[in-house]
Amino acid sequence: MPDHTNHQDFYSFLKNKINCDSPVISQFVANRTIVKDNDRIFLNIIRQMNAKFGGDLWRMSFGEEISNQTMLVGIDVCHKGKQSTIGFCATYDPNLCKYYAQASPQPVKGQEIISTTILSDYFQRSFQSYRDFNNKMPKHIFIYRDGVGDSMRKQVIDQELAQLDKIVAMEYTIGQEGIPEENRVGPPEITLIIVNKRVRQRFFQQTQQNNGQEPYIDNPPQGTYVDNGFVEQSEVIDGKFDFFLVPHSVTQGSVKPTHFYVAKNSSEISKMAILNFTYALCYNYYNWNDAIKIPAPCMLTDKIAGFRSEVGTIPSNVDLHKLPFYL
Numbered sequence: 313m314p315d316h317t318n319h320q321d322f323y324s325f326l327k328n329k330i331n332c333d334s335p336v337i338s339q340f341v342a343n344r345t346i347v348k349d350n351d352r353i354f355l356n357i358i359r360q361m362n363a364k365f366g367g368d369l370w371r372m373s374f375g376e377e378i379s380n381q382t383m384l385v386g387i388d389v390c391h392k393g394k395q396s397t398i399g400f401c402a403t404y405d406p407n408l409c410k411y412y413a414q415a416s417p418q419p420v421k422g423q424e425i426i427s428t429t430i431l432s433d434y435f436q437r438s439f440q441s442y443r444d445f446n447n448k449m450p451k452h453i454f455i456y457r458d459g460v461g462d463s464m465r466k467q468v469i470d471q472e473l474a475q476l477d478k479i480v481a482m483e484y485t486i487g488q489e490g491i492p493e494e495n496r497v498g499p500p501e502i503t504l505i506i507v508n509k510r511v512r513q514r515f516f517q518q519t520q521q522n523n524g525q526e527p528y529i530d531n532p533p534q535g536t537y538v539d540n541g542f543v544e545q546s547e548v549i550d551g552k553f554d555f556f557l558v559p560h561s562v563t564q565g566s567v568k569p570t571h572f573y574v575a576k577n578s579s580e581i582s583k584m585a586i587l588n589f590t591y592a593l594c595y596n597y598y599n600w601n602d603a604i605k606i607p608a609p610c611m612l613t614d615k616i617a618g619f620r621s622e623v624g625t626i627p628s629n630v631d632l633h634k635l636p637f638y639l
Contacts, residue, residue, distance in 0.1 A: 320622070327623045335627035337364050337637055363598040366635050368409045374592055377585040380406040381497070383442055383450035384593075386609025387426070387472075388458040390617035395421050398430060399617030401609055402438035404445045404634070408596070411612055412441040412634050415620035424464050428475045435479045441634060448495035449484065452579055454589070458507040458610040465506055469575045473504060501579035503586065507610055508571040513542060513556060515569060531567045532558050534603055537587055538569070551577035555587060559594035560603045570605050599639055615639060 323340060330338050339361050345353060359369055384403040389396055396418035401411040414434050418426075442450055455476070460468050484499050515538060519530045539555040540546040546553065556569040572590060593607035604611055619638035620626055627637060 324623045328625045331623070331625040331627045335629035335632055337632070337635060339364065360599065360639055363636055364639060366410065368407065369598045371407045371409060372592055372596055374408070374589050375585055377581045378589055379452050381446075381448065381451040382408065383438070383453045383500075384408050384609055385438070385453060385455040386458065386607070386611075386613040387455065388610060388613035388617055389418060389424050389426065390459070390614060390621060391422060392618065393621040395621070396423055397617040397621045398426055399613030399615070399620070400434045400438075401612045401616065402435075402441070403609075404438065404441040406446070410445075410634065411609070411636065412438050413612060413616045413636065413638065414633055415616045415626055417620070424460065424468060425471050426475075428478075431472065431475050432479050435476075436483065437633070439483050443491065448491055449497050450500055451497050452501045452503070452581075453480070455502070455504045456507050456593075456607050456610050457504065458509075458606065458613060460506050461508060461510065465508075465573065465575075469504070469506065473576060476502070476504075501581075502576060503574065503579055503581065504576040505586075505590070506573040506575055507606055508573070509568070509606060511556070511569060511571045513569060513571075514566045515556070515558065516566070531562065534559060534561050535591055536569075537591070539583075539587070544573070548583050553583060557587070557591060557594075559591055560605050568605065598636070612636065 319342070326340065327338070330336065339357070341357060363369055382403075386399070386401045388399045390399055397415055398418060399413075399415050401413040403409070403411055414437065416430060439449065457468065457472070480499060480502070484497075515532050515536065516529045517532045517536075518527050520527045536558040537555050539553070542556065543554045552574055554571065554573040556571055558567055558569045561567060574586060577586070590607055591603075593609070594603040594605070596608040597604050597611050598608075599611075615636075616626075616638045627633070
């Protein structure tokens with residue numbers, strides 16, 4: 313793509329044109345990026361193109377407690393731009409690599425609660441994608457709900473969890489018609505985790521130097537979690553608990569942890585398995601070959617919500633919603 317004074321506007325115009333006239337996978341590269349002639353840049357572009365066409369750049373093992381009939385869901389409401397935008401994604405393959413994704417505007421700017429109609433439509437399409445790929449329904453649904461501050465958490469949990477229970481009950485009653493009897497399953501186990509990136513807490517470690525000098529204060533290493541002392545609920549009560557996680561590292565300043573509140577867990581999966589699973593998902597984002605500060609489904613919902621907000625048009629081709637065209 314040639315250099316342009318209004319680069320973002322030009323990019324949005326081209327993307328809109330493609331999405332409206334002939335929805336296909338597209339990849340744009342700015343001329344100023346190409347002229348750098350950097351092999352690492354070329355490799356990253358190839359990786360992104362491969363991901364957009366549905367290729368798995370890598371696959372991860374998440375441990376014995378994570379069923380291969382797990383559906384991973386990410387939900388976020390992005391408040392950038394002129395209107396708030398819902399971002400949604402859900403895996404439909406056993407390796408938790410392929411996502412169905414969708415985005416749409418909220419009726420009111422700043423509204424955090426998602427309506428039943430929209431959530432129901434998104435989950436129905438996600439379950440259909442899962443059925444088409446596996447010829448069966450998921451046994452466990454892991455939901456990461458991003459963008460919810462502490463003040464809104466209870467309201468979001470009460471309203472959206474009630475909606476989810478109704479949607480799941482309906483889908484597992486009539487949604488399994490046409491599936492062989494031996495592949496039918498009962499209502500799934502649900503694990504709902506509220507994700508909050510905007511926290512004030514900071515954690516540090518005291519590092520001892522090898523040369524005998526005074527110890528110094530440093531950031532904690534990647535993978536550090538805090539589930540006692542600084543949390544609201546360290547003990548697991550009715551499946552609920554919370555923890556802080558530092559999944560990534562920084563080169564400057566103090567690293568910001570991410571807070572996770574397990575609002576519901578109807579499964580028998582252990583607390584440690586949830587911690588490890590959440591940390592592993594921070595490595596499963598294909599646009600970065602290291603850990604990010606939130607699990608991959610949260611980042612993908614943020615990406616597609618941003619795409620909808622900045623570009624404006626989501627492709628009408630249903631198959632494209634099963635590919636990360638928004639990266």
